[in-house]
Amino acid sequence: MERQRLIQWCAIWAAAIVVLMTLGSRVVTRSYLAEGAERTQAALRLTTDGLTGHLRRYEALPRLLAEDEDVRAFIADPGDAAAMNEWLKSTNALLESSDIYIVDADGITIAASNFDRPETFVGEDFSYRPYFTEALAGRDSRFYALGTTSGIRGYYYSAPIRAPDGRNAGVMVFKIGLDAIETSWRGTDIGIFVTDPEGIVFLASDPALVYATTLPMEAARTERTSASRRYSDAELVPLDHRRGERSGFATFHTGGREYLERSATMPRADWTVHALLDTAPLLAQARLALLAGVLLLAVAGTAGGLVLQRRAQLAERLALQAGAQELLEQRVRERTADLARVNSRIKTEVAERRLAEKELRRMQADLVQAGKLAALGRMSAALSHEINQPLAAARNYADSAAILIDRADYPRARENVLLILSLIDRMAAIGHHLRAMARKPNQRLEDLDLAAAVSEAVAITAPHMQAAGAQVAVTLPDMSPVRGAAVGLQQVLVNLLTNAADAVEGGANRRIEIDAQPGDPVILRVRDHGPGVPAGIADRIFDPFFSTKTGSGLGLGLSISYNIMKDFGGDLRVSNHPGGGAVLEVVMKNAMRMAAE
Numbered sequence: 001m002e003r004q005r006l007i008q009w010c011a012i013w014a015a016a017i018v019v020l021m022t023l024g025s026r027v028v029t030r031s032y033l034a035e036g037a038e039r040t041q042a043a044l045r046l047t048t049d050g051l052t053g054h055l056r057r058y059e060a061l062p063r064l065l066a067e068d069e070d071v072r073a074f075i076a077d078p079g080d081a082a083a084m085n086e087w088l089k090s091t092n093a094l095l096e097s098s099d100i101y102i103v104d105a106d107g108i109t110i111a112a113s114n115f116d117r118p119e120t121f122v123g124e125d126f127s128y129r130p131y132f133t134e135a136l137a138g139r140d141s142r143f144y145a146l147g148t149t150s151g152i153r154g155y156y157y158s159a160p161i162r163a164p165d166g167r168n169a170g171v172m173v174f175k176i177g178l179d180a181i182e183t184s185w186r187g188t189d190i191g192i193f194v195t196d197p198e199g200i201v202f203l204a205s206d207p208a209l210v211y212a213t214t215l216p217m218e219a220a221r222t223e224r225t226s227a228s229r230r231y232s233d234a235e236l237v238p239l240d241h242r243r244g245e246r247s248g249f250a251t252f253h254t255g256g257r258e259y260l261e262r263s264a265t266m267p268r269a270d271w272t273v274h275a276l277l278d279t280a281p282l283l284a285q286a287r288l289a290l291l292a293g294v295l296l297l298a299v300a301g302t303a304g305g306l307v308l309q310r311r312a313q314l315a316e317r318l319a320l321q322a323g324a325q326e327l328l329e330q331r332v333r334e335r336t337a338d339l340a341r342v343n344s345r346i347k348t349e350v351a352e353r354r355l356a357e358k359e360l361r362r363m364q365a366d367l368v369q370a371g372k373l374a375a376l377g378r379m380s381a382a383l384s385h386e387i388n389q390p391l392a393a394a395r396n397y398a399d400s401a402a403i404l405i406d407r408a409d410y411p412r413a414r415e416n417v418l419l420i421l422s423l424i425d426r427m428a429a430i431g432h433h434l435r436a437m438a439r440k441p442n443q444r445l446e447d448l449d450l451a452a453a454v455s456e457a458v459a460i461t462a463p464h465m466q467a468a469g470a471q472v473a474v475t476l477p478d479m480s481p482v483r484g485a486a487v488g489l490q491q492v493l494v495n496l497l498t499n500a501a502d503a504v505e506g507g508a509n510r511r512i513e514i515d516a517q518p519g520d521p522v523i524l525r526v527r528d529h530g531p532g533v534p535a536g537i538a539d540r541i542f543d544p545f546f547s548t549k550t551g552s553g554l555g556l557g558l559s560i561s562y563n564i565m566k567d568f569g570g571d572l573r574v575s576n577h578p579g580g581g582a583v584l585e586v587v588m589k590n591a592m593r594m595a596a597e
Contacts, residue, residue, distance in 0.1 A: 017297055024293060029286040030247040033260065036282045037249050040262045043190040044275035048264050051194075054181060055142075055155060055269060058097060058174050062159035063140060065091070065100070066172040075102065075170040076163040078110045085115040085122075098154050098177035102161065104170045107132055119150045126173075130228050131158040135171040144202060144269070145230040153178055153202065155269075178203060191259070191276040198225055200236060202271070212239035252276055389494055390423040393460040397423070423460070426487050445568065447481035447591040448489060450524060454514060457493035464498055465512075468505040472497070475515045480592040482522050484568040489588075492564050492572070495557040496526045496584050503530030503582060520590040521570065527583045532576040541574055 065071060074084050084102070092100045092113035099121065101112035107127025114120050126132050134141035135158040143156040154175040163169035185192040185205035193204035199215025211234045215221070225231065241254035243261070252261035252274075259276035266273060397416040404413035458465075458472055465472060482489075497512065504510040509529035517523040533541060542562040558572075565572040571587040 017294060025286075025290055026247075028289050028293075029283065032282045032286040032289070033247050033249050033279070036260050036277050036279070037262065040190060040260050040275045040277045043188070043192070044262045044264055044273060047185070047192050047275065048266060048273050050184075051181065051269070051271075051273065052266060054178075055176070058095070058157055058176055059142075061095060061097075062157045062172045062174050066159040066161045071102070071161060071172065072164060074111070075104065075161045076165070078104070081111050081122075084111040085113070088113040089115070097174055098152070099150075099173075099175040101173050101175075102170055103132055103173060105136060105168070110170075114150075121149055124149055128227075128229060129156070131156045131173065132171050134158070135160045135173075136168055138168055142269070143228075143230075144196070144271075145228065146232045146234055147175070148229055148232045151232070189277065189281070193274050193276075195272045195274065196230075197270055200225070200231065201239070209239070211236050213237070214239050214241065246279065251279065387427050389464065389498060390427050390460060392463050394420045394423045396463055419459075422456075426490060445483050445485055448484050448486055450479060450482050450516065450522065450588070451476050453486065453489050453493060454524070457490055457497055458514075460490070460494050461497045461501065465501050468501040468510065470501045470504050470510045470512050472512045472514065475513070477516065477518055479516060479518045479522060480590050482588040483591045483594060484570070484588055485564075488564040488567070492561040492586060493526075495561045496586070499557065500526055500528035500530070500582075500584075503528045507531075520593040521587050522590055524586040524588070525583055526586070527577055527581055529581040532580065533574055533582045538574060542572065 070084075070087070074080070078084075088100045088102070088111055092098075099112065099114050101109050101114075101121045103126055104110050107125050107129075109121040109124045109126065112121040115122050129143060129145075131141040131143040138160050140160075141156075141158045143158075144154070145156065146153050154177055157174040157176070159172050160168040161170040161172050182203050182205065188205075191205050193201050193206070193209050195201055195214055198217075198221045199213055201209045201212045201214065204210050211231060213236050217236065217238065225236075239254060241252060244251045244253060244258075246258070250261050252259045258279045260279055260282075261274060261276055263272055263274045265271070397420045401413045401416035401420070404410070404416065454474060454476065458474065500512045504512065507530055511529055513525075513527045515525050515527075517525070542558050544556060544559040562572045565586065565588075569589050571585075573585040573587065575583050575585070577583050
């Protein structure tokens, strides 16, 4: 009976293996190919989105630059080409494009960002390029090609430049390099290549595919490509390939290998993007999965054969387990008694630890009280530190007022008195800002003239600058008002200028530079030429009572300034300048932008 069951079991086992080898092979292969197709489609979508985003970044820039008044004046009278070349070069660096150049109505380049390089476009004739003819006709244009002068592939945007009299007198051209995007495609198992409408490969993760043709180069295609000189003198080589199908999925065959293929068109760029995935690893994985299934079935059959033998051994094991269970229960009882004794010792230790914690809390309370007294002393010294600067300035103004009164120059003396009153108001507000270290104050924010605030701060710190031998250079463009509180902003600027003067004192270069970057937010920069901020303390420089000054300073100036800027909704940042010295950036909200919102 047991023998007959064994024979039946072997027959069922053999039939299952045959079914798995025949039907399972097709199912498993299609499953792995479907997974590969999904990966290929996802890679294609990411590639297409990346290309589209990169191209759109520069799409509107030619039109914007073409409407610049200086550009329109230059195209009408291209006399000062040197200034325009420099402007194009700086703009090109700012926008991170490949090249920017201006072409006159005859197709000759009259200014270019690469004017100082051997492969400059200046003087080159681009009248044969479609982007020139279309833009000169009044339409924005785009074109992709291999540069005839630089030999670098790129994507071109162009827009007409209207002279002051309204005619299209030239063309503004942007060239965008695509090598970085192409390089990012490499190093993965999915190949990418891009073809134009003529089937010519323009970009590819495999450099060997570039300038290969995937469509027959008929006379019409060759003539269209040659007319625009899209690929300059590059040799176009037919790609030996064919397309097919496996398990319902499109395949691409070349170089003796088979790939899954997915493609998508980019209508605005006039490109077709192709993604390829080698089927060899997928088929190998399918075979491996099928082999694993066969082995699993073999293991299952072997396991079934062992079931009968295990039944015979089960009774013996049950007997052994019963004896082992009794022994285990005995050990558990012994271990429970041990744990009870350990638990008793733990309770004793817990009671002792609670007494120690109570004593620790008492000592901590004593330390907190001592810390409060120490903080009170430091805060009193900080108040003196913050008031000394406006007191010194007020003293200077008072001395000057006395001299002016003696000279009967009452208007100027009145101005000095008004300045002294403003300094008194500032000293009254300093205590308010010191309290901001413990609670957030409710300051009324208003629109402030940043240039006026800087001028007042420079005047207040003039005695300190003179004592340190520092020279202050202020370069501020016309800017919109900023949002803040007048006294608080002046306190921040005075602290920064005082710290800058201390940093350059005794140095070879004692120049302090103040400039600003308009926009939203507005960024005011104060740079000194001192030793800079060591990297190890940059993240602690705004902490209260942290100071790098030896023998002076309590480390409250930058901390208070930082909190004031946070109250304004702005920021205070520190960094080291590449040319040496520290740079403090005061970041403030643009009042005009806030009003518009």
